[in-house]
Amino acid sequence: MRLIGLFAAAMVMAVPASAQSVRAGIDAWGAGKPEQAVAIWRPLAARGSADAAYNLGQAYKLGRGVPADLAAAQRFYEQAAKAGHLEAQTSLGLLLFQNNNRTAALRWLKQASDAGEPRAMLVYGTALFNGDGVPEDRVRAYALVSRSAAQGLAPARTTLGEMDQIIPLAERQKGVALAQQLASAPASSAAKPVKSSPVKTASVPTTPRPATPPPAAGAFRIQLGAFRDTASAQRLFASLENRLNGARMTLVPSGTMTRLQVGPYPTRAAAAAACAALKPQACFPVAAN
Template sequence: MRRILLVTAALVAAGPLHAQSVRAGIEAWSANQPEKAVAIWRPLAAKGQADAAFNLGQAYKLGRGVPADLAEAQRFYEQAARAGHLEAQTSLGLLLFQNGNRTAALRWLKQAAESGEPRAMLVYGTALFNGDGVTEDRIRAYALVSRSAAQGLAPAKTTLGEMDQLIPLEERRKGVALAQELVSSGARTAAAATPPPVKVPAAAAPKVAAPKAAAPAAVSGPGAYRVQLGAFRDSASAQRLFASLAPRLKGARMTLVPSGTMTRLQAGPYPSRAAASAACSALKPQPCFPVPAR
């Protein structure tokens, strides 16, 4: 019995010491000593510590404490991702997406999205909405982006606003119901999960750029905005709607924007969001909302 107690005590002691080592790296990172942080995390990552591997991926992605090296960032992200690290799965998926490897990217993003990681839910939900590399599923797309927005991710709130204009009410209701179901399922899973891992402070993490549906930052100047009038499965339908609205658009030009399997109908340009909003008001009851010109 005594030997068992001693072994158990040793295991309990080992856990906090391991975590404290990762925290020591975070403290060095926060104190603007990234080289020291990297030196602390590297041997831990070599022993399979997922948080340390993820943090090294961040360091290589950002070029802090080491020269920027996306190949090394990907290697460490993948090590942590394979160990179940949600942020690593998302960061790996985003990096692969940016490198054009959409198949592998979406596989990792789907895995992280199903576990409730907000960035992954936004990007994978956008892909589902657009049918971009995956089978189009607007109800699940709405559910995932709704969950991401509910967690406070600003681009998700913008994307959800776009979806509200493009998805019929009944489909949105189904999406909300599915989101609630996913939340309940996630809560049951979380109850049995281990405590969250130690991470690099959020300010050090690379920014997320969601593909396609996430709206870009607002711009100003002549022609900065258009109005979006709908999304169609074929451009002919979009052109017919534009022709019917043209007399009330007062010289605005038609723009067709491909979006996965859909074509978005936009008109403009307008010099400001206010001018675009005024144009929408003149088109009521036609669904219409301002969008930044791309």
């Protein structure tokens, strides 16, 4: 970790010493002062705070308070992940997956999945179902996706419905029994959240919360890509879901491909604005069928 420059140190000194905490950075972030938040978190991360390192990873991924830099985001995610930060383990796994480093991605996603992180359970469970980078195990896949769906993750509920159409009842019953067993098992010491501050309160919001709920109906969606298998589409949606303000996933068959669309939006302009908020993710508005 590089030493903090004089300019960054001056920024930190501008905040009272008693306020130099992860929580103070979260408050600054929420107040629309991401540069101040980053200045607070940086020395804390240098001193080993996993929560601060995770939040810096979020800042670099989003390009808020610092220039967008996925390599820097990965470094900070990895620092927090190695300290047992579950959200960092999942975010690191998803980022590595997007960079086609599946071996490392699945290692981190499995670790977070073993500790019950819902996004990790969905992605790792889908990989187990498809035998994608790991040996196929549909019973465990069903167990993990069931647990993820039970925690309210919408893409997990969609995936579970698809599994219900494919996996025989006897295997699904085994999956439910395994899910109950996993839910009651104590987490391993390596997978426990760090104790320096609560992980949940250390999470950086990816986008401001909307002042009003998203529209319930609309004539437009945004298309995020076309995939040869639905699992890839679902993984992308899971990685972007917390930036979509409640918009729903729609998988549209198109020949041998599956189009990932999200919405609805009332106008093409609203859909275009939603795309702009997802940059650098490729995206364009389409008419809802």
